[in-house]
Every structure is written in structure tokens, then in C-alpha cells.
Amino acid sequence: MSSTDLLLTFNAGSSTVKVGVFSIDGAVARHLGRGVIDLRAEPLSLGLTRGSQTFDMPLKAEVTDDLHGVIDETFALLADEFDMAAAVAVGHRVVHGGERFTSAVALDDAATDGIEALIPLAPLHQPQALRFIRALRHLKPHLVQTASFDTAFHATQDDLVRRLAIPRSLHEEGIKRYGFHGLSYKFIASELARKAPHAAKAVVAHLGSGASLCAMEDGISRDCSMGFSTLDGIPMATRPGCLDPGVILHLAGERKRSLGEIEDLLYHRSGLLGVSGISADTRDLLTDGRPEARQAIDLFTLRIAGEIGRMAATLGGLDAVVFTAGIGEHQPEIRAGVAKRLFWLGLSIDETANAADSFTISTGESRIAAHVVATDEEQVIADEALSVLRAR
Ligand SMILES: Nc1ncnc2c1ncn2[C@@H]1O[C@H](COP(=O)(O)OP(=O)(O)O)[C@@H](O)[C@H]1O
Ligand SMILES: CC(=O)OP(=O)(O)O
Numbered sequence: 001m002s003s004t005d006l007l008l009t010f011n012a013g014s015s016t017v018k019v020g021v022f023s024i025d026g027a028v029a030r031h032l033g034r035g036v037i038d039l040r041a042e043p044l045s046l047g048l049t050r051g052s053q054t055f056d057m058p059l060k061a062e063v064t065d066d067l068h069g070v071i072d073e074t075f076a077l078l079a080d081e082f083d084m085a086a087a088v089a090v091g092h093r094v095v096h097g098g099e100r101f102t103s104a105v106a107l108d109d110a111a112t113d114g115i116e117a118l119i120p121l122a123p124l125h126q127p128q129a130l131r132f133i134r135a136l137r138h139l140k141p142h143l144v145q146t147a148s149f150d151t152a153f154h155a156t157q158d159d160l161v162r163r164l165a166i167p168r169s170l171h172e173e174g175i176k177r178y179g180f181h182g183l184s185y186k187f188i189a190s191e192l193a194r195k196a197p198h199a200a201k202a203v204v205a206h207l208g209s210g211a212s213l214c215a216m217e218d219g220i221s222r223d224c225s226m227g228f229s230t231l232d233g234i235p236m237a238t239r240p241g242c243l244d245p246g247v248i249l250h251l252a253g254e255r256k257r258s259l260g261e262i263e264d265l266l267y268h269r270s271g272l273l274g275v276s277g278i279s280a281d282t283r284d285l286l287t288d289g290r291p292e293a294r295q296a297i298d299l300f301t302l303r304i305a306g307e308i309g310r311m312a313a314t315l316g317g318l319d320a321v322v323f324t325a326g327i328g329e330h331q332p333e334i335r336a337g338v339a340k341r342l343f344w345l346g347l348s349i350d351e352t353a354n355a356a357d358s359f360t361i362s363t364g365e366s367r368i369a370a371h372v373v374a375t376d377e378e379q380v381i382a383d384e385a386l387s388v389l390r391a392r
């Protein structure tokens with residue numbers, strides 16, 4: 001590796017693909033720029049941020065199954081800003097690592113097949129990452145590819161926490177709680193160690209399109225609101241969060257809904273979108289005056305506060321609540337809505353600090369600290385990719 005080598009990251013989430021460009025500087029990956037493609041938007045565009053500058057560039061390519069057009073055009077646009085000939089590797093975020101992948105790996109055929117085998121456990125996310133992995137192998141075969149897993153950070157959880165109350169034989173077959181958003185939680189754990197070292201027992205709320213909470217003790221995962229699948233836990237943009245399993249039986253049995261219809265309902269038509277009937281985006285709901293919009297937001301904050309209470313029980317106490325990801329970082333109204341419901345627990349918010357998205361948003365008297373921390377999954381993917389490259 002020369003000092004000017006570049007490393008790219010691809011973070012394929014449920015709604016967007018976030019691309020990162022890093023320079024390799026010895027053992028350190030330095031962020032040079034980031035891009036976001038919203039795969040649902042028409043027309044497609046690549047929003048690219050370099051330093052303090054942001055460019056919005058239209059893409060002519062269509063979203064095809066193989067994604068070749070999107071990748072070719074993205075590389076061509078990045079080449080206007082970066083020396084793409086110096087790219088040596090691409091690190092991917094892969095949502096499900098199952099039991100097999102508990103740390104980052106180089107993507108050879110066996111590892112890629114192993115990731116493919118986990119599609120049934122994350123049908124919304126896993127295929128997206130695999131499409132990018134396969135397309136890059138085809139179009140840029142000289143690039144080393146690595147995978148970092150959302151589930152890996154949670155491997156430290158107790159067997160008891162990972163268990164669903166179903167027959168033991170199913171647990172042994174892998175039907176258990178895994179936990180997700182681990183790359184984000186790993187980044188937040190390192191930020192907390194630096195900026196709030198006294199917050200030993202913390203609940204981190206990753207509130208994006210997908211949303212979950214993690215109970216952390218000294219930076220180690222003890223519990224996560226997402227368990228077996230990315231449907232679990234708190235309501236999200238279009239997913240319901242945990243749901244009485246009797247609802248599924250009723251829909252399938254009494255209402256004769258097909259598996260495909262139920263899957264579509266749970267992954268794409270529930271959550272904030274389903275409850276409001278208006279939008280999946282909290283930005284729209286907070287400015288919409290209709291009562292259904294307000295109710296969706298209120299259900300979101302009620303369920304987050306309830307889950308924080310449950311996590312305090314797992315941790316046996318609570319020193320800090322941390323908000324992160326799109327909603328957590330940018331929406332004071334949601335943070336205040338959650339905090340208000342935790343006043344009884346000793347959490348009080350400073351309105352001015354909250355409105356300014358400050359690092360500490362709790363008051364001096366608050367028994368529990370509240371923080372806002374910007375997450376950076378791409379940095380974790382890059383750091384892990386670099387470790388894999390250096391070990392080769
Ligand atoms: N600048 C912002 N201001 C307010 N809300 C935002 C902002 N950016 C993102 N959001 C909210 O965060 C959500 C997306 O969060 P993000 O963490 O980017 O999710 P994902 O990784 O799942 O795409 C959006 O739907 C929106 O509700
Ligand atoms: C795990 C998950 O739900 O990811 P995202 O938030 O990117 O949809």
C-alpha cells in the first residue's frame with residue numbers, strides 16, 4: 001500500500017446507499033469525502049460532500065438488478081474529485097453476519113456465499129449489499145473487497161438476553177436475538193469513551209429510517225431492541241417494531257393474507273408511514289398539522305421511552321441516554337418527546353442545548369445525562385477493512 005492509496009466504503013441501508021472515500025495513511029483511514037444515493041428517488045442523484053462543500057450530481061443510470069450503470073456512473077463522478085486509479089479496496093456494510101461472521105472478513109467466494117445464505121434472515125438489507133459486492137467484483141475485479149457486519153458488535157451479549165422464549169431446539173438452530181446497527185454502536189462506543197468516560201451504563205438510540213436501541217456497559221453491548229430481524233423493537237419509518245405475534249397468525253389464518261403480502265406490510269407499509277398514512281419521514285410529520293401525523297410521532301417517542309426503561313433493567317441502572325443517526329442527530333422535538341416521558345426516571349433536558357444539537361443536552365440537575373453524537377458507520381467500515389487488508 002502506498003501512502004496515497006484510496007479505500008471506498010459502501011453502506012447499503014434500507015433506503016439509501018452511503019459511499020465513503022478514504023485515504024490510507026499507514027494504519028489510519030482518513031475520511032476524504034462522502035456520498036449518498038437515495039435509491040428510491042427519481043431522478044437519481046449522488047449528493048457528494050468533500051470537506052465543507054456539498055455537490056448534488058444527477059445520475060443518468062437507472063436502478064437495475066445488477067446496479068452496473070449506477071456503479072459506473074458513481075465511479076465516473078467520484079473521479080472528478082478523487083484519484084480513483086489509486087483505489088485499492090472497498091469495504092461493505094453487511095447487515096447480517098449470523099453466527100458465522102463475528103468480525104470483518106475479506107470477501108472471497110466462500111464468504112460471499114455465506115452472506116448470501118443469510119438473506120432469509122435480513123430480506124430487506126442483505127440482497128442490496130450483495131448486489132454491490134457482485135457488481136464491484138464484476139466491474140472492478142482488481143479491488144479487494146471486505147465485509148463488516150451489523151450483528152458482530154452484539155456478540156458480547158449474554159445467552160439469556162439472546163434467547164427468545166421458544167423451544168430450546170429452535171434457539172440451537174439459530175432462531176435467537178442477534179441485534180443490528182452494530183457498526184454505528186461501535187462508533188458511538190468509541191466516542192463515548194473519549195467524551196463521556198463516566199457514562200458506564202448507557203442506552204444509545206440509533207434513530208434513522210431503520211431504528212434501534214442498544215444497552216451498553218463500558219462500551220460493550222448488553223442488549224439491543226432489534227433481535228432476530230430488523231423488524232423488532234421500536235417503530236421505524238416503515239416497520240412496526242415488535243408486534244404481538246398473534247397479529248401475524250390472524251392475518252395469515254383469518255384474513256388469508258399471503259406471506260409476501262405480510263412481508264410487504266411489515267417492511268414497507270407500517271411504522272410512521274402506516275400509523276400516519278402521510279409519510280415515513282419525521283421531517284414531514286413534524287410539520288404536518290393533521291392529528292394522524294402527531295399520533296405517529298407520539299407512538300414513536302412512547303415506544304422509544306418504554307424500550308429505554310426495559311434496557312435500564314437489563315443494565316441494572318442508567319447513566320446516560322445517547323441520540324444518534326438522522327433523526328437522533330437532527331430532530332430536537334423527537335429527543336424532547338422521549339426525554340419528557342423519562343422525567344420520572346430523573347432525565348431533564350436543557351431546551352437551548354437541545355435546540356442547538358449540543359453534545360450534552362441534559363440539565364446540570366438531571367440524574368441521567370443525555371447526549372447527541374453524530375454516528376459514522378463508514379469510518380468503522382473503513383477501519384475494519386484496513387485491519388483486514390493489513391492482516392493479509
Ligand atoms: N438533516 C436532517 N434533519 C432532520 N431529519 C433528518 C435529517 N437527516 C435525516 N433526517 C431523518 O433521518 C432519517 C434518515 O436517517 P439515516 O440515519 O440517514 O437513515 P438510513 O441510514 O436508514 O437511511 C430521515 O428519514 C429523516 O426522518
Ligand atoms: C439494520 C437496519 O435496519 O438498517 P437501516 O437502518 O440502514 O435500514
Ligand SMILES: [Mg+2]
Binds near residue numbers: 013014209210
Ligand atoms: Mg442507516
